[in-house]
Amino acid sequence: MRAPLVLACVVMIAACGGGNGSGNNYNGGPTGPNNPPPNNSTATVNATPSLAFTPDSVAVNAGENVTFAFGSVAHTVTFQQGVTNPGDYGGVGSTGNPPSDIPETQNTSVTRTFATPGVYHYRCSIHTGMFGTVVAR
Numbered sequence: 001m002r003a004p005l006v007l008a009c010v011v012m013i014a015a016c017g018g019g020n021g022s023g024n025n026y027n028g029g030p031t032g033p034n035n036p037p038p039n040n041s042t043a044t045v046n047a048t049p050s051l052a053f054t055p056d057s058v059a060v061n062a063g064e065n066v067t068f069a070f071g072s073v074a075h076t077v078t079f080q081q082g083v084t085n086p087g088d089y090g091g092v093g094s095t096g097n098p099p100s101d102i103p104e105t106q107n108t109s110v111t112r113t114f115a116t117p118g119v120y121h122y123r124c125s126i127h128t129g130m131f132g133t134v135v136a137r
């Protein structure tokens with residue numbers, strides 16, 4: 001009866017070996033069709049003083065909200081129709097009907113509802129290269 005026990009141990013080690021927690025945790029890096037961020041009931045994106053949207057891609061269910069939190073440096077959230085932002089969501093262009101843009105804002109939070117399923121690329125109109133994506137499913 002020794003062999004089956006050894007085999008069971010090997011199987012358990014193999015099952016756990018690759019489990020570093022990265023499989024279902026979205027860390028804010030570039031995403032693609034094979035690595036979409038998980039849906040959240042709501043999501044918060046921080047528009048940081050270091051000129052980044054963090055996380056740079058979030059996903060919600062259609063009809064749910066994303067809150068954009070602005071700090072001491074003013075940013076905008078300007079939705080981009082028909083474009084693909086570099087590195088965002090595997091090159092999938094914007095789809096759907098975005099909510100209204102957020103004008104230059106600092107030191108407060110603004111919430112937008114994503115009523116229509118789609119891929120919503122946005123940028124800060126002040127800072128070149130400051131991009132993000134909301135996916136509404």
Ligand SMILES: [Cu+2]
Nearest residue numbers: 075124126127
């Ligand atoms: Cu900005």
